[in-house]
Amino acid sequence: MKDKEIINDSFALGGFTSGKNGIWTRNEPFDPPADDYAALSSKLGIPLSRFIRPYQASGDKVEIVTAEHGGSGVIKDNELKRTDGLVTAEKGVALSVIAADCVPVYLIARSAGVIGLLHCGWRSAAGGLLHNGIAAMKELGASPAEIQFIIGPHICADCYEVGEEVRTEYAKAFSEKELEAIFKVRDKRLYLSLSKALQLKAEAEGILQEKISAVNECTCHDKSYYSYRRGDRGRQDLAYLVLK
Template sequence: MKTFSSAALSDLPGLRHAFFTRDGGVSKGIYAGLNGGLGSDDSPADVAENRKRMAEAIGVGIDHFMTVHQIHSPDVAVATTPWDVASRPRADAMVTATPGIALGVTTADCGPVLFADPKAGVIGAAHAGWKGAFTGVLENTINEMEKLGANRPDITVAIGPLIRQPSYEVGAEFVTRFTDADPDFARFFIPSSRENHSMFDLAGFIRMRLVGAGITAIDDTGIDTYPDEQLFSYRRTVHRKESDYGRQIHAIVLAR
């Protein structure tokens, strides 16, 4: 099973993390590999087996491998005890101070962002697509970590594989939404080869929001999901006119 990791998080004591790829799973067809997407039309049994393998890889039981029902929101769930799939909260980030609970976010182009304050023993995980990053999911994750005892200057953050600027073309109305909120946001766009289109720097926007929230230790994997066939990509699926797409999971856990 191939995973990506953050050197910055790997250097911290008392936790484990992984940015999972498609490698090592049982799904077939357009979902081939390690599809963890409960919202996909993949075989539920295959998705369950894939998630079990990811839980084992990060050192927890499947009942402690937690995800939320993601809705592209700024909302954050606090995990104190495990929840099952049926009762999982509708949110786009999670935080915990409980060892042994793995926090996982699913992505297929959006930004997976993992947070850790090892001194306080508090971690977080956020699903930061453009909408979540724009509306405050990153700042809200940090705020909820602080409520659990984290100290903002001690938080290390890792940005995982996501769709990068060379692959992320958007229309004029998308640009306007950002520049109407803050004219300075224009710096996250460069011209596309198509008229009235631009290329959006989601990773740069995420980093800017983190820095603005007082985070200084930020590690970015630099990996682009769109051209990398070992990762699922929603946009690549759309361009290929495929009927659905898989999701990778990215997870972090405090060691017991």
């Protein structure tokens, strides 16, 4: 079990955790909350009725959420289906996404009082998820230039071997020079840096380079986390972010 504090100041609290069992989902809409969610709720002092978890699909959909969505995906079913990004301007609402190698991206706009949390797999990192997340934050009054962009723990470029079809897909979204920075070849094998891809995407959206940072922890290397590539099935880590 491992808990990583990503941010904790007067504005926001965010973290990344494996939990004890790595089970954050329920089998049926009316099942009780997962034990790991209950434990996290107790630890943070945030009621389960204030947590929100979307039903993710490794896509581009982002939803603006409020307290009305509280408990969704945690203690009740919800309409946040095929959704990989959450944005809110409401205090005390805990955004959360599950990940087991994919990238959690924490978005913080202090002046506007807006936060966002994204779940970026390789498709989302090349697609429109980040653009849509920034657009949702702009809708709530945030400016890209003020957004703090934090890349959470995820599978690193040394571990993430991919096929040539992934590079072909990325070629639709990045220049040849950018592709050279995103992909590396070792022993005739292709490796992808999700972190680099997301940094380039963020800069293209108007986020300032000095506001972009990354947590240097790999979910595949670090056995305290759950990792799909390492063989964990049915168990994930959880990213969360709440506006204080």
